[in-house]
Amino acid sequence: MTAFLSRRLLAVLPVLWVVSVVVFLILRLAPGDPAAVIAGNNATSEDIVQIRSQLGLDRNLVSQYGIWLGKVVQGDLGYSYYLGKPVLELITQRMEPSLSLAIGTALLAVCVAVPLGTLAAWRMGGWLDRALSAFSVAGFSVPVFVIAYGLIYVFAIRLQWLPVQGYKPLFGAQAGSVWDWLRQLILPWLTLGTIYIALIARMTRASVSEALSEDYIRTARSKGINERAVLLRHALANAAVPIVTVIGIGVALLIGGVVVTETVYAIPGLGSLTVDAVLNRDFPVIQGLVLFFSCSYVFINLLVDLSYVFLDPRIRH
């Protein structure tokens, strides 16, 4: 196991390096200039040249990359050009809302979708299966913002049970109570959860129904094992690998890919930080975020791979 982990972790380093080079080059070669954004509408071309020089953007690309990489290996992601704050601090500030959104959505999706998908596969063609299919089609088809505005209208404007927007942190100096935190996240979780429930339920249904048609299920049933055990211990356990893979990919996408939900609910997460940084051409922040997202994907993939070892004895051997 240790050797496996070491191999996987070492393999990550060249991936991160390639990602950092590609992102660095794309940013520098794309149109847009952070100095021009910082200088504002009143500036002259001379002001912009002066700011470029201050930011070190007049140096050659190799030198710029070298300075950035040298700092990164020492744990320093640099300073935001636009906000003048350390990139690490900005990412840390935004991590809690994004993780709360991602983990809560994933838990909600798993808790609802896996049992639903399993039951739908067990009673394929029945009313639950048909209802799940209809829900899945709707979940995939209706845009996230439509679901969000619908939920806000009903639960926040009409019923006034939940807030329209915002985020109350669970930790830190401005932390509120757990209920404050929950209230702010219920609607975003439901909004994002819809599509993930649809995705995971469909995958679970397909995997479990495939497993249920296998010979070993027939053998188990002929041995007189009760249907619940057949379903959970034999069918679901054997269908777990693709389900866990989809969940892993879903969580990874949720960490940085929830810009619309964060925007509609005004949640100050990593998604909105990324959009701001891109619009302002805040190179150090974009580079720091891409590095963070890459590490997250790699870490989650590693966890998924490790889970295979426990879920499928053939991989263990």
Next chain:
Amino acid sequence: MVQSFTTAKDGKTWTFKLRAGLEFHDGKPVTSEDVAASLKRWASRDAMGGILFGFIDKIETPDANTFRFIMKEPCAIVLDALGKASSNVPFIMPARIASTPGTEQIKEHIGSGPFMFKADEFKPGSVAVYLRNPKYVSRKEVPSGLAGGRPVNFERVEWVIIRDPQTQFNALQAGEVDMVEQPSFEQYESLKKTAGVKVDDFSPAGYQFVMRFNHLHAPFNNLKIRQAAMLAIGQQAFLNTQVGIPDLVRPCRSIYPCGTPLADENTSYFTGVANASKARELLKEAGYDGTPIVMMRPTDLAAITKLPLVAKQQLEAAGFKVDLQQMDWASLVARRAKKEPPAQGGWNMFFTTWTAQDIGSPLSSAMLNAKGATGWFGWQDEPRIEDLKAKFARAHEGPEQKKIASEIQALVFETAAFAPLGQYRNPTALRSNVSGLLQTAGIPVMWGLSKN
């Protein structure tokens, strides 16, 4: 911050007395040294500040509460410059912070006003928090714009950033926020009809849309072709398309916003009404060879994104060829700084918007920086405008300055420097129980406000 000031008879000495008891938010007293350092830093970055300091021989600080400008010659813009409320603003900060070079961002934000910035709660892109300054002693006068007393009725103000206009509306309707500074125009009618919400305006002079030419390259290095473009455009179409609410728009030909002291609608051939046939004639006379105009459109800046679409249609109707290039604002501001020809990454035309405060004076208007290569984007080289600006700074306030401002405007149209596309307001939406919104020239302030 100033208790009183005097001017010497020869106009060459200005003496200012600070109000007693002024204190920075870090607990240190505000001294004349702080004022001098802050003004020097401001002048190193601000065009109007630079002009003012061109007149100042030295700043004396005879005691902790007094600062004095010793001028090389009399200057009429001292008070206008010190009272400047649009960027860059002459904010007063401790000298240790003001010693940061003007080209570097300051690291601390410490003032002496009625609200204190709470740095530890600042989350860029999310929220900025301000607390009432318990040590602030307001002036006794009634608040008037940015002058007078600054009574504070809130212990805490949270400036929350909500990007989505619909969420802004929902949050206001649900009472989660008390005020939306600039609601989208699309929601104006709904806001007026929503129970518990009202619409008010802190900036009645509003904003002005502008179309800017690049004077360096063909075809707009040709005066007649620039004038033809000015004839081709009609302000009403820009206002209808971009704002779309008759109550909020006002065609205005003056380069100084209508309703402000220097406004003058005597604009020579520029009528602000599209005249495609006259423009076509002038284009022919100018020998326009069909060179396409590279027009930049910022797709992510809702406030001006529709202007280029209207301009394209109007210019094409007059016989121009237009190459509309779409990009985000960050790409646009980088590209507009390029002096290369359009075919090599340069440009011919872009659009922007200004607050009335920004362009209310020839000395604060960036577009009137006509120093050629070192001037504002578009690089108009027109020494006559610069000479008149210098004259304006020396002239007496009132009719004399107004006359010079009008002469500058006449030159702007004679040389077709840029085209005003009309004026608009963008009112604020508030909960009905919030009152006391002060009218300022484009800057919302939280003093004077109260909530029942």
